Amino acid sequence: MEGFLPLQWAVFWWIIALPCLVFGILQLKRVLAADREALPLLGVTGGFIFILSSLKLPSVTGSCSHPTGTGLSSVCFGPWITSVICAIVLLFQSLFLAHGGLSVLGANIVSMGIVGPLAGWGIYRALRDTGVNIYFTVFLACALADFCTYIVTSLELALAYPAEVGGFGSSFVMFMGIFAITQIPLAIVEGIVLALVFKYIVQLKPEILVRLKVFPEEKIRAAAGDS
Amino acid sequence: MYEELLEDIAQQNGLREVNTYTKLAAGLGAILLCLLSTSFVAPLFIAVVLTLTLFIMARIDPGTYGKIFVAPVLFALLGVSVIILLAGGEGAFWSWRPLPWLSLSITRESINQGLFVFFRVLGGMSALIFIALTTPMTDLFVVMRRARFPEEVLDLAMIIYRTIFVIMAQLVLVYQAQLMRLGYSSFRESVRSCATLCGSVFIASWEAGEDLIRAMEARCYEGKFAVLGEGRPIGLPSAMAVLSFLVVSAAIVVTTRQITLI
Numbered sequence: 001m002e003g004f005l006p007l008q009w010a011v012f013w014w015i016i017a018l019p020c021l022v023f024g025i026l027q028l029k030r031v032l033a034a035d036r037e038a039l040p041l042l043g044v045t046g047g048f049i050f051i052l053s054s055l056k057l058p059s060v061t062g063s064c065s066h067p068t069g070t071g072l073s074s075v076c077f078g079p080w081i082t083s084v085i086c087a088i089v090l091l092f093q094s095l096f097l098a099h100g101g102l103s104v105l106g107a108n109i110v111s112m113g114i115v116g117p118l119a120g121w122g123i124y125r126a127l128r129d130t131g132v133n134i135y136f137t138v139f140l141a142c143a144l145a146d147f148c149t150y151i152v153t154s155l156e157l158a159l160a161y162p163a164e165v166g167g168f169g170s171s172f173v174m175f176m177g178i179f180a181i182t183q184i185p186l187a188i189v190e191g192i193v194l195a196l197v198f199k200y201i202v203q204l205k206p207e208i209l210v211r212l213k214v215f216p217e218e219k220i221r222a223a224a225g226d227s
Numbered sequence: 228m229y230e231e232l233l234e235d236i237a238q239q240n241g242l243r244e245v246n247t248y249t250k251l252a253a254g255l256g257a258i259l260l261c262l263l264s265t266s267f268v269a270p271l272f273i274a275v276v277l278t279l280t281l282f283i284m285a286r287i288d289p290g291t292y293g294k295i296f297v298a299p300v301l302f303a304l305l306g307v308s309v310i311i312l313l314a315g316g317e318g319a320f321w322s323w324r325p326l327p328w329l330s331l332s333i334t335r336e337s338i339n340q341g342l343f344v345f346f347r348v349l350g351g352m353s354a355l356i357f358i359a360l361t362t363p364m365t366d367l368f369v370v371m372r373r374a375r376f377p378e379e380v381l382d383l384a385m386i387i388y389r390t391i392f393v394i395m396a397q398l399v400l401v402y403q404a405q406l407m408r409l410g411y412s413s414f415r416e417s418v419r420s421c422a423t424l425c426g427s428v429f430i431a432s433w434e435a436g437e438d439l440i441r442a443m444e445a446r447c448y449e450g451k452f453a454v455l456g457e458g459r460p461i462g463l464p465s466a467m468a469v470l471s472f473l474v475v476s477a478a479i480v481v482t483t484r485q486i487t488l489i
Contacts, residue, residue, distance in 0.1 A: 002299075003270070003351025004306060004344065007262040028379050040436030043386030044429060047394045050387065088384045092391070095359045095367070096234050098295050101351060102358075103258055157306075164315020165330035171313055174329070178309070193422045200426030205433075 002094070002101025009160045014106030020114050021087055024080035031081065038077075041208065045073040046085045052190075053089070053112070054097055067190040068149050071142030072198060074117035075124050076212055082121075086113030111152035120145030134215050134223055138198045143191030150183045151176065199223075233295065233356070237363040241286040246461045247366045253277075253469045254358035260476045261350035267343050268483040270350025273476055277353045285361050295356055303348040311341035339487040364388055378451055385452050386436065393432045401428060 005013075031038055052069035073082045087109050093099040100108050120141040127137040158172035202209065206224045210217050237243075242250065257277060261270045281287045316336030324330045368388075371381055401424050405411065410420035440448070 002258065002355045003261050003347040003349075004303070010262065025377050025380055028383065029377070032379050032382075036440070037437070039382065039386055040433055040440050042383055043390045043436050044394070044433040046383065046387035047390035047432060048425070048429060050391050051394055051398065084380060085383070085387070088380070088387055091384075092364070092388065094355055095362075095364060096391075098233060098299060098352065098356050098359055101258075101355050102255070103262055103351065161310050161313065163313040163330070164332075165324075170329045174309065174313065189418060192418060193425060196419075196422030197426045197429055200423070200430065204430055 002103060004101075005104050005107055005156070005160050007103075009156070010103040010106060012106075013104075013110050013156065017083075017087075017106045017109040017114065020080065020083050021109070024082075024084040027078070027080045028084055031077070035211075038212075042077065042081070042085065045076065046089050049073060049085060050089045050092055054093060054099060067186060067193075068112050068116055068146045069142075069190070069194065070112060070117045070149070071120040071145035071191070072138070072194045074120045074145055075138060075141050075198075076209075076214055079114070079117040079121040082117040083109065083113040086117070107153075107156045111156060112149045115152045116145040116149035119148035128215060134202075134219055135195045135199055139191040139195040142194040143187045146187040146190050147183060150179045150187075154179055233359045234364055236287065236291065237360050240361050241284055242361040243363070244459060245361070245465050246459045247362055247370055249461055249465050249469050250361050251358065251370065253472060254354045254362075256469075256473045257354035257357070257476065258351055260473070260480055261347050261354065264347070264350075264480045264483075265343075266483045266486045267346035268486055269476055269480040270346040272479050273350040274346070274353040276472060276476075277357045281357060281360060287360055292356070292360075296352065299348065299352045303345050303352075307341040307345045307348075310344055311337045313337075314340050343487075382452055386439075389439065390432055390436055393435050394428055397428045397431055398424065 028042075049069040052067045070082055070086060073085055077085075087105070090100055090105055090108050090112065091102075094101050094105065123144050124137055124141040127140065154172055154175040157175045158168050161171060162168040163171040163174070202220060202224050206220050209215065209220050214220075215223075254277075257273045261273055264270055278292070281292060282289055311333060312331045314334075314337035315330070315332055316334035319332040319334045322330065322332035368381065368385060371384075405420045405424060409416075411417045
């Protein structure tokens with residue numbers, strides 16, 4: 001929300017977001033140089049994140065709850081490229097739908113584009129080479145990416161507006177508590193939906209997942225075979 | 228979801244032909260001034276001026292504008308109430324301490340702070356909506372290219388921009404078909420329908436994207452979209468108007484530093 005964060009915090013989150021974006025852009029250059037075919041997929045992923053994250057539910061915190069859709073992109077392209085996609089999507093959101101804003105873009109990139117995808121990617125990397133079902137892995141990655149986004153958003157709000165009694169801590173708990181009501185069910189539903197989307201891709205276009213080395217080939221073949 | 232994106236309105240607003248930099252200077256300058264301001268007066272002034280400009284000069288329908296503004300105002304009100312309850316201060320009108328580490332109170336200071344944040348959001352949002360409604364994304368791409376944004380990012384941004392419209396069209400189509408076949412009659416059914424909706428639209432728009440790239444490659448595309456930037460000269464009247472708006476706003480920011488609402 002434009003104007004919700006004071007200037008110093010808006011600048012602070014921009015400073016954190018920028019190096020990550022630069023790193024993401026470098027990675028993006030590498031991926032595109034190696035394989036231009038990835039561009040449409042990146043575009044569709046971005047479009048999807050845009051659509052999913054414009055389904056807003058009001059929440060009592062001056063920010064609002066919505067699915068983020070970043071988990072799937074993070075699994076396919078890694079967290080840094082996802083952060084670049086997210087930055088573009090968040091810019092479009094503020095200019096197309098008046099969601100978010102330009103001064104708070106930095107903070108939004110950190111929560112939705114960097115920490116969320118990193119968390120999702122972390123759990124995906126941890127489970128990728130184990131025997132865990134690939135759909136379950138995707139579910140966990142997406143749900144976690146969504147949920148961590150909101151933990152960071154609460155953190156951003158609490159840092160900017162600490163409570164007088166209990167300071168940052170109680171403010172954080174309060175914002176978090178309010179978000180949790182809408183966000184825990186939402187994260188689970190998002191995880192389920194994106195895992196089903198992933199299943200759809202595995203059935204129809206398994207070759208792209210093999211090429212992006214999302215999962216070991218035999219695992220994808222097995223999943224495509226039994227579904 | 229909005230059936231009509233702000234982009235569609237921006238493509239035909241009254242200020243469409245004004246130089247992009249002039250409009251961006253007004254919008255971005257207003258956002259910065261709102262953030263620099265320490266009282267509610269300047270953001271309120273900015274909100275009023277930009278809103279009137281949109282109504283009168285850009286010929287935006289007030290009803291549409293109101294609809295766009297409702298959501299941010301509601302979110303801001305909710306957020307501000309949390310700030311009012313938590314900020315604390317001297318001489319509480321009301322206070323309640325349900326837990327040792329949590330104290331809710333309403334004080335003069337907290338109300339002032341809350342209202343200040345509320346007006347800052349109003350000012351900031353009106354500046355943002357001003358940019359959104361007067362400057363189509365296609366014009367911003369030109370600015371971004373001149374500002375030497377990395378080519379890959381711009382390419383990706385344009386592909387995403389294009390894909391959003393493809394996805395929207397297909398989403399509406401498939402969603403209505405599902406709705407007619409009672410695809411959203413129960414929660415279980417909704418989750419399933421939603422997943423097939425997302426999955427099929429994902430694949431379909433991906434293929435549309437691949438077709439687009441292939442079609443462009445056939446026309447010598449090698450990773451750089453051509454953007455037609457029409458050079459609209461900076462008009463003197465509009466530049467002066469923006470300059471005086473920013474100067475007056477800045478003066479208000481400086482002179483009203485100490486003013487609080489109650």
